[in-house]
Amino acid sequence: MRTDIIDYLEKEIKHRCSSRANFFGMGVFYHIRAVADNATYLAKEYGADVEIVTIAAWLHDIASITDYNLYDEHHIHGMAIAERILSEFSYEPEKIERVKKCIYSHRGSKQKEKLTLEEICVADADAISHFDSVPSLFYLAYVNRNLNIEEGTEFVKNKLRRSYNKLSERSKETYKQKYDSIMNTISP
Ligand SMILES: [Fe+2]
Numbered sequence: 767m768r769t770d771i772i773d774y775l776e777k778e779i780k781h782r783c784s785s786r787a788n789f790f791g792m793g794v795f796y797h798i799r800a801v802a803d804n805a806t807y808l809a810k811e812y813g814a815d816v817e818i819v820t821i822a823a824w825l826h827d828i829a830s831i832t833d834y835n836l837y838d839e840h841h842i843h844g845m846a847i848a849e850r851i852l853s854e855f856s857y858e859p860e861k862i863e864r865v866k867k868c869i870y871s872h873r874g875s876k877q878k879e880k881l882t883l884e885e886i887c888v889a890d891a892d893a894i895s896h897f898d899s900v901p902s903l904f905y906l907a908y909v910n911r912n913l914n915i916e917e918g919t920e921f922v923k924n925k926l927r928r929s930y931n932k933l934s935e936r937s938k939e940t941y942k943q944k945y946d947s948i949m950n951t952i953s954p
């Protein structure tokens with residue numbers, strides 16, 4: 767396991783997130799960390815390559831936090847940034863390609879059936895991260911969007927519902943209990 771790369775990425779992503787160039791604020795760091803944790807868990811659970819998945823999860827949104835202008839195509843720019851960083855660590859080119867694949871497909875641009883196990887872990891973890899940041903969703907609803915109680919509740923539930931529906935069939939099963947209990951807590 768290349769813990770040197772993973773440790774570096776954690777620090778580097780935190781550094782980039784706290785920089786003024788990051789449009790999204792520190793909340794995105796907690797998002798990325800949640801994605802990394804969930805992706806690593808899924809990789810072990812599904813028998814995917816844990817190292818590839820963990821590295822790709824840390825890097826999946828790197829373009830968006832580095833420069834907001836890259837946001838629209840951040841899955842493509844992210845591949846180039848990942849390539850640069852990982853080459854400096856002399857990471858094997860074949861592994862770099864596998865990491866880049868995960869970054870490219872994390873937004874669901876590719877058909878689910880054609881994804882590798884590693885791509886599924888990162889894409890699913892990205893969607894699942896909402897389940898770990900329900901308070902941020904409420905903040906978005908009530909503070910940023912100024913919604914009333916009912917509208918805010920619907921807004922948050924809709925976001926969670928969409929995230930759940932994006933999951934692979936396997937992850938739908940893995941996370942069904944967690945999803946149901948969150949939804950029930952919000953409005954029984
Ligand atoms: Fe993303």
Ligand SMILES: [Fe+2]
Pocket residue numbers: 797801826827892
């Ligand atoms: Fe993300």
